[in-house]
Amino acid sequence: xxxxxxxLAFWQAQAGKLAEQTLQHIGLTAAALLLAVLLGxxxxxxLTRRPRWAPAVLGLAGxxxxxxxxxxxxxxxxxxxxxxxxxxxxxxxxxxxxxxxxTVTGIQGVSPAVVEAARGLGFTDGQVLRRVQxxxxxxxxxxxxxTATVIGVGVATLAAYVAAGGLGEFIFGGxxxxxxxxxxxxxxxxxxxxLAFDAALAGLQRLSLRRLPRVxxxxxxxxxxxxxxxxxxxxxxxxxxxxxxxxxxxADGLPGLQRAYGLRRLPGVVLAxxxxxxxxxxxxxxxxxxxxxxxxxxxYGLQVLxxxxxxxxxxxxxxxxxxxxxxxxxxxxxxxxxxSGQLSDSAMTELNYRVDYLHQEPRAVAEGWLRRRGLWRxxxxxxxxxxxxxxxxxxxxxxxxxxxxxAALIRGYxxxxxxxxxxxxxxxxxxxxxxxxxIDLYPEYTGTGLQxxxxxxxxxxxxxxxxxxxxxxxxxxxxxxxxxxEWLPPLGFNNTYALLMxxxxxxxxxxxxxxxxxxxxxx
Numbered sequence: 001x002x003x004x005x006x007x008l009a010f011w012q013a014q015a016g017k018l019a020e021q022t023l024q025h026i027g028l029t030a031a032a033l034l035l036a037v038l039l040g041x042x043x044x045x046x047l048t049r050r051p052r053w054a055p056a057v058l059g060l061a062g063x064x065x066x067x068x069x070x071x072x073x074x075x076x077x078x079x080x081x082x083x084x085x086x087x088x089x090x091x092x093x094x095x096x097x098x099x100x101x102x103t104v105t106g107i108q109g110v111s112p113a114v115v116e117a118a119r120g121l122g123f124t125d126g127q128v129l130r131r132v133q134x135x136x137x138x139x140x141x142x143x144x145x146x147t148a149t150v151i152g153v154g155v156a157t158l159a160a161y162v163a164a165g166g167l168g169e170f171i172f173g174g175x176x177x178x179x180x181x182x183x184x185x186x187x188x189x190x191x192x193x194x195l196a197f198d199a200a201l202a203g204l205q206r207l208s209l210r211r212l213p214r215v216x217x218x219x220x221x222x223x224x225x226x227x228x229x230x231x232x233x234x235x236x237x238x239x240x241x242x243x244x245x246x247x248x249x250x251a252d253g254l255p256g257l258q259r260a261y262g263l264r265r266l267p268g269v270v271l272a273x274x275x276x277x278x279x280x281x282x283x284x285x286x287x288x289x290x291x292x293x294x295x296x297x298x299x300y301g302l303q304v305l306x307x308x309x310x311x312x313x314x315x316x317x318x319x320x321x322x323x324x325x326x327x328x329x330x331x332x333x334x335x336x337x338x339x340s341g342q343l344s345d346s347a348m349t350e351l352n353y354r355v356d357y358l359h360q361e362p363r364a365v366a367e368g369w370l371r372r373r374g375l376w377r378x379x380x381x382x383x384x385x386x387x388x389x390x391x392x393x394x395x396x397x398x399x400x401x402x403x404x405x406x407a408a409l410i411r412g413y414x415x416x417x418x419x420x421x422x423x424x425x426x427x428x429x430x431x432x433x434x435x436x437x438x439i440d441l442y443p444e445y446t447g448t449g450l451q452x453x454x455x456x457x458x459x460x461x462x463x464x465x466x467x468x469x470x471x472x473x474x475x476x477x478x479x480x481x482x483x484x485x486e487w488l489p490p491l492g493f494n495n496t497y498a499l500l501m502x503x504x505x506x507x508x509x510x511x512x513x514x515x516x517x518x519x520x521x522x523x
Contacts, residue, residue, distance in 0.1 A: 024165035032091030044103025061097040087159035095148035102144025106137030153194040163269035173245040241268035242285035261518040295353030303503040314468040315447035316490035340489040355397040366404035377412030388417040392439035
């Protein structure tokens with residue numbers, strides 16, 4: 001009951017945003033469905049005349065549907081940029097298989113005797129198709145369109161990751177911020193849209209054959225036009241931002257910057273964390289959120305805007321683990337602390353650069369650094385029946401590198417086995433996996449532990465004053481008290497949040513600090 005009340009309050013507070021996202025979702029789905037019908041139905045009819053091509057075409061459509069959605073969007077961005085275009089193309093490709101397959105199945109399912117009878121009456125091939133085969137195949141054909149529609153509504157939530165809007169903005173923002181109400185605020189309308197689309201197509205299917213072409217054509221044109229009012233980019237500002245969902249919702253992210261620097265005039269779009277750097281590099285956006293030790297800053301010619309008002313808290317990396325791990329294997333404590341204070345900001349940036357830009361394997365980069373520091377030891381043979389330490393990570397290069405460092409140290413200094421579970425997603429997924437015992441350890445950041453997981457009252461935040469030692473001490477104590485989890489000493493580098501711009505553009509505009517950006521926007 002409490003969650004329902006919170007959900008209704010959220011919808012009321014975000015009514016304008018909800019309406020906008022719903023129309024964007026409708027526009028994306030309907031535009032892709034229209035294109036899929038215009039391409040898929042003729043392709044299916046052609047295959048009924050060229051049956052030897054059917055296995056190849058249907059196989060290709062099937063392969064396209066097996067490609068992970070976010071991977072497909074990643075492939076399309078270099079070709080189409082960000083915004084509605086890659087989202088619509090991705091939805092189109094996912095919708096083709098059920099439409100083509102059901103068109104072929106429907107036409108082939110018409111009784112040959114009926115077709116021969118029509119030919120005996122003097123019908124041409126075109127008349128047989130229009131007056132006999134298509135009307136009889138409509139139920140099967142519509143089933144394919146309805147299947148494609150439901151798939152499209154679900155996949156369209158990922159459009160939020162490429163700045164195309166839609167209800168995925170609430171869903172992914174809620175996942176990033178561990179906010180179930182926000183997740184439901186996007187997921188429930190998306191489910192309702194799928195049911196509404198399906199019901200509308202079912203009603204369309206029941207129309208008489210005389211009215212069906214007119215009504216169907218009108219709907220397939222009207223819905224994309226309605227959505228296009230929101231899919232088309234608005235009036236362009238002097239600068240455009242691209243921010244990850246987590247940054248938009250976190251108190252130490254965009255809301256904090258807006259309060260301190262007055263960045264409310266900065267128009268922005270939502271992007272997948274893995275795509276913000278690529279969008280900045282391609283000049284699709286001008287300002288992005290990032291991390292100060294990210295290797296792509298150097299690789300893509302970006303500049304960190306100095307946080308001159310110190311809005312961002314310190315983000316010192318440190319391992320978080322279940323105390324039961326150290327109780328069961330006390331030899332792990334000294335091994336895990338071999339990295340304490342060993343990694344500087346510049347060292348971590350260089351390692352990230354090797355993985356992000358030079359595309360070196362995280363394991364090779366991690367082990368190479370350990371060798372240079374004299375910390376490397378060859379892996380010991382695992383003892384029979386030895387316990388397994390499960391290491392988790394979030395889904396970016398720095399975390400992969402750190403996990404591989406810990407894995408190499410455990411293998412070289414102990415007889416324990418190691419299992420790595422990399423790419424678990426955002427903060428919430430790793431944290432909940434640790435609490436549930438699915439993993440034993442993962443690298444976290446003091447600022448994230450403070451702002452996202454602990455969420456202390458403003459008075460407590462003010463008392464810390466952004467001091468690294470004070471923040472770490474608070475996080476360590478509160479994690480012990482609230483969650484029975486342990487933080488080991490930090491590794492040495494501060495991977496804080498940062499606003500980034502292309503270096504050349506920042507110099508041209510005279511922007512080197514976040515205050516400079518705020519003043520530029522207020523001109």
